[in-house]
Every structure is written in structure tokens, then in C-alpha cells.
Amino acid sequence: MSGQRLTTGALLRYLRGNSSEKAILQVVGIKTIDSKTDDPSVSAKRYRLMLSDGKSTFSSCMLGTQMNQLIEMNSLKENSIVRIDRVMVNAIDKQTGRVMLMLYELEVLQSDSERIGDPVALPLTDIINNGNNNTNRSETNDNNQTSTTTASSATNVIRNGSKTLPTIDDRNNTKNFNGDNNRLTAKASNTIDKERIVNIDTLNPYMNKWTIKVRVSSKSQIRNYQNARGPGKLFNCDLVDQSGEIRAAAFNTECDKFHSLLEIGKVYYIARASLKPANRQFNSLNNDYEMTFNYDTCIEQCDTDEGQSIPQIQFNFIPISEIANRPANNVCDVIGVVKSISNIDTIISKTSQKEFNKRELLLVDENASITVTLWGQQAEDFQNSSNPVVAFKGIRIGDFNGRTLSTLNSTLISQDPIETQRTIELRTWYDKEGKLMDLPDLSKGADIGNQQVPFKTLSQINTEGLGLNDKPDYINIKATTTLIKKDTAVYMMCPEERCGKKVVDENNGTFRCEKCNKTYNHFKWSYMISAEISDSTGAQWISAFRNEAETLLGISADEFGNHKLNQNENIIDDIFQKTMNRERIFKLRIKSDQYNDEQRMRLTCMRVSDIDWSSHGRRLIEEINQIESIQH
């Protein structure tokens, strides 16, 4: 029982170019396409759908990967009824007029349904499958079809502009198509079609004919390698245009062919290269794909004046404050004003006995500041004009004392970059107010309380050997307090600021502090909670002091101390009961200490907070998805 009516004729209208329509269609077939990728942790599934509008079907519909989970969660399946919210027609092959529908956004209106109507494949023999009408989608593999197998008679039909065969040509330049006919039909042509320039950010593996106009923003040296197939060589380069960036690689013959041809900073037309999902292990550029130059690839230099519109470099800045949330050893792009800079320091590496030049600067933006270390040539070359705006591309995040940034050989440093309006924004802000502000410094190790740390279970502390490294580990645990040591919950503390030592009660109204060597007639109550927390995997003892203990118990140390003095056992028991009945998030610092030849694990509570169930749920869903993708 469907109750949904399909938008008949919508498929033809989409293919004719009317992509603004939000049609209701039925999924009549789903095919999984696995992309080969070097990185096994990246699931590169792509789903191809056959859609029906009740009257006709079209089998070349690619589902945007952000919607893959609809299929994987069984919400989108055969016979599901969907509403297309955003779609684009993609020309795969201009010669034959083959097109593909890219489904960027859709909504599942009804998961389960019966087949509506008796749709037949659109009469587009040369678009779908070389004359195989009504082919069952599971029997064909369109990805292997090439344009050269198309019969020329089919091409003729399109050129005549037949109304029943929608192609990109119909909508655009029939004149262009006819005029350039000879050039286009030539296989492995050596000319680059400069009419068909596309943006880097539209490149995907399903496009056959494209040309890009890009600037080489970086190029690596040729590297030799050995693998199972024998020796080889490669180089990488990064390409940018006004829409984005992409990494390209060339191997062996192509490596030799193109390495000397491409110069950093120059603009080139590039056509016909392969695209595959980006290998995130090595490529952190902002593009889902990366390019490989192959035998057919054409590269032609562009005249200087024609290439002026292409930017020198593509930045993906994150605010300095966001660096706190990124893990160490990742790279990022960042921009800020240099508030201060040290002189060049020469240090000698302990391990290699080599001399290194380094320079540290304090980089600030509107919300935070961070220490940046420049190394070697970059330290020497840095021109220190007064508080310049500096952008870093591909700079490494370190976690010394919080967060720091450190340049790599491959890091690009650009002073007062013109490619981004952030330069002007920062300049104006700094000159007006920034130079006077005291911003939170990510490199001062402070405020572990606000930094994101991973969630673990109590048993993982043992299984992962947390706390056994040189530096303490910080984790979040969702747990319940199961025991609290009552007698030692508070102690009488020296009232002297920053002393913290326990005082001796002289029992005559005075209290002696051995550390300060003074006697006082008052003291301060201070928390020193020893509590056991438990989750479904185990239990651990933790310590909590000051603010965290106060949050945990819900009353101040002073009040608690008074209850203790007045021997209000019931009230104290009540306080403990309330504490032990609540599940909370504990941020713990874990470090093992050597104490008289014995290793002891010390778990200190840095922060206690209530559980935000929405975040927690999303975290679990994320973890489940990660487990799923590994299994695939």
C-alpha cells in the first residue's frame, strides 16, 4: 500500500536539464560500486540507483556518498519512494551523449512499497547501454563501457537534435559540437579543449572529458621506490584554482615526462587524468579525490596573462581555538598576526648532534593565541616586519603543554597573503584592538578542563596501558560513583594562600603548619576525596580536590567540614548517597608514579559534569559507524 504518487515524466525533464524540480521517484534497483583505494580504513562505496517515475526508468543515477547510510541502515532500498531535493546532470561522454544523474540530496518518503506501475527504460539506447533496452541493472556494468564502442548511427541521432534523446548538446552548444566534431572523435587527441574548463571541486571519477586550468602550488622531488612489481619512481604536486585544490601524482614514464615540465607557480591546462579517492594517510588536501597522470594525460602551459585569475595557493584555515580540538601530528592551515617573535636560536639535537636553527613566534587571531616554531631555512628566511599577518599551509599540530604548531619542510609560509580576505580582517582587528588583548594561549598548558579528550571505558585503562607513558593521559569516562572514603573526605588545611599543607590541631584553638612554620588560630577546610567509580567494564579509585570535589558532592568543603565537626552523620550519609546515585562524565588525568620501587597508578579528577545525552548518543552512533566501516 503505497499512497504515494510518482512524478511521471520527471526523469526525462531532469535529463533535459530541469534540475530544479523536486520529483517523487521510486528506486527500482541498487548497485554497489566499490572504488579501489589504498587506504583500507576508507570505505569507498558508491551506490548506483535505477529510478522510476512510474512510466520510465533511468539506471545511471549516482547517490551522493553522504547518503550512503540510508542504504546501509536499510531505510533506502528497492521500491523505496524518494523525493529528489537536489540533483545535477553530468555529461559522461559528449560524443555519445551519455549522461548521469548525480543525486546530491534526497529524502526517503517511504522505505517499503510495492512496485508502482510498469515502467520501461527511457528510449535512450546510446545513453544507457549500447542498445540493451530494459536491461536488468544487475547484469550490466556500465563502468566498463567506453565511448568508442558506440555505434556511429546512434551518434547521428543525437546530432540531429532529436527531441526524444536528451543530451547535454541539446541544451548547450550544438554549434560547438558540430564544429569541433573531428577533433572530438579523434582518439588520444593531443589537443586540450579549452572550451570545457571545469572547476577542481567538480572533478570526480565519473567524468570522462574535462579540462582544468590550475596553478602548481607545490611539487615534490622525484622519489624512487620498490614494491612487489619492481622498482618505480613518482612525484607529487598540488594544483589549485579558484574553486579548490587537488593533489596529483605521476609514476614512472609520466613521472619523467611531467616532472621537469611542471614548474611551481606556473599555470597549466590539464586534461585526461585518473581520479580516485584521496589517500588520507598521505594527503590532507581539501578534496575527496586525488589525481594520477596517465598515458593519455595532456598538460599545456598557459600564457601568463591568461593564468592571472588562478590564485597562487588555496587555504583552508581553521581558527586557532579549533586547534585545541584537533589531534596532535595532524596538519592544518592557519592564519594570524605575529604578536611577538624570538631571535634565531641554534640548538643541537641530542640524538643526531646536528645543529638546528629555530625561531618561536606567538600567533594570535580574534579568539586565541598559540606558539609557532619555525625550523631551519624557514626560521632563517622569516622576515620580521612589524606584526605581520602570516598564513601557514600544512603546518603540524603538536601537543607540548597543550597545543603548539611546528613547521615541516613542506609547510608553506605566506606573509600578508592576498588570496584571502582574512589578511585584511586580521590586520584591521589587530591594529584596532587585538594588540592590546590578552588572549587565551593554547600553548600554556592551562585549562585541560576545556580540551576535548577521548572517551574510554574503565577496563581500557588497563588494556591500553594508559598512564604508563612519560606524559599523563587524559580521558573521559562515563561512570557512577560507587564508594567514597568518608573519614578522609576533608582535612584541615593551612589558611596561607598556596600552602595547602595539613595543619595540626593543637586542641587549644590554634593550628600549626609545619611547612610555613607558623601557628594560626584558624584554618580552611579542603577536599581530598578518594572515591571509587564504576562503569559496565570495571572500577577504579580516583582522587578529587577543590572545585571538582565540590561539584561531585554538591556542597563546599567548608559546609562539609562543619557537618563533620557537628557530627551530622545523617546529613553526611545523605550527601554521599546523592553523589553515588548519579552517573556522570569524569575527565581523568592518569599517570603512574614510582613510589618506593612500586608503580602506582594515580587517577585524578580534572572535571566532573553531567551527561549530555544527546552528545553521548551521537558519540555512540559515531563509534558504531566506525566499527561498521572497518568490517566492510
Next chain:
Amino acid sequence: MSHHYRINGSMLQQFNEKPVSIIGTVTKIHPSGNIIDLETSDKQHIVVRLSEHVDVNAGSIIEVLGNVDNRNQIVCDTIVTFEPEQTANFDMDMYNQAVMLFQHYPQDYLVNL
């Protein structure tokens, strides 16, 4: 407590004649008071038939326990209502993802207690 399967709007058909639990927002209460329209966690609209008049407010989030009949409606035997403070931060989208997960991994999410 009997074993109600947690589902959303798109799953109604699958659970025909089975006892289910659906959480959603009340969009319309029919004048008779015995039929309410519910927008489920996956933004579907379903019809819930009550055996007697129940006091619910339009726009409030409720949980409906009942059976799916063959008209793709819920015949409800119990309604769980919540205080506005309790549902103020309810993440309906996340609940929907959880419901889909339950279906995806039936061996891991127990229904019979």
C-alpha cells in the same frame, strides 16, 4: 512490560500486527479526541487510534505503545506523556538514528526482557 519494538514511521508496514513503540510529536488531534496525527522521528506522519479520549497537547512529544493494524495505523493501548522540561532537549534526529540501528542489529538490541 511486554516486548514493544521501537520503530519509526517508515517501518510501520514491516511491523504489521506487531506490538510497537513509536515516539513522535503530536501534530493534530481530531475533534473526536480519539484519533491523533503524529509526526514520527523520521518526519513521517502517521495516525494513532485511541480507545478512549486522552489529554495530549498538540506539539508535545509522546510515546505510543500499541499495535500496527492493516491500515498502517497504530491501535494504541498506552500513551506515555512527558513534562515539557523533560522533552525540551530531546534529540529526535538522534533517536531516529538509534531506531534505525536497532533494526540494523536486531541481535544486539534485545526487545524481549
